[in-house]
């Protein structure tokens with residue numbers, strides 16, 4: 001059986017986003033229905049990974065210990081719902097660093113695929129920004145845009161291909177995926 005993998009952007013998908021960066025543990029506020037959706041996907045046999053741009057690290061807005069605390073909180077919330085986050089990958093760089101991991105580059109997605117032995121065609125990446133979609137498209141991975149976070153703004157300002165999958169939120173995506181009609 002090929003592995004079933006869902007990769008998620010973090011800010012605006014799993015937790016509320018901010019235009020001013022999520023800098024403290026207190027500012028990291030989960031979207032409750034997203035936590036439940038992750039747990040449900042996990043309990044249904046999906047592996048769950050997170051791929052998140054965190055240039056606030058490179059900018060010095062918060063440190064690795066703070067980022068780790070946010071992620072422990074996220075992991076604990078999902079575990080409390082009976083699910084599991086299997087992997088978290090982050091990019092600490094800025095655009096001018098020209099790394100291979102910062103979305104829209106697909107480096108983090110590629111790394112996750114390699115670690116899980118998964119195929120891009122059998123994986124979904126869910127995000128709220130054009131950068132997320134572009135990272136997935138770069139390696140022919142199906143991408144879904146959610147309207148939470150910057151998602152509605154992304155829809156309003158971008159002419160997306162008609163075939164782009166758009167969902168209200170992660171819970172809506174999860175419902176469709178589990179009903180196998182994405």
Ligand SMILES: [Mg+2]
Pocket residue numbers: 009010011012013017127128129149150
């Ligand atoms: Mg985001």
Ligand SMILES: [Zn+2]
Pocket residue numbers: 091092093099100101102
């Ligand atoms: Zn990077």
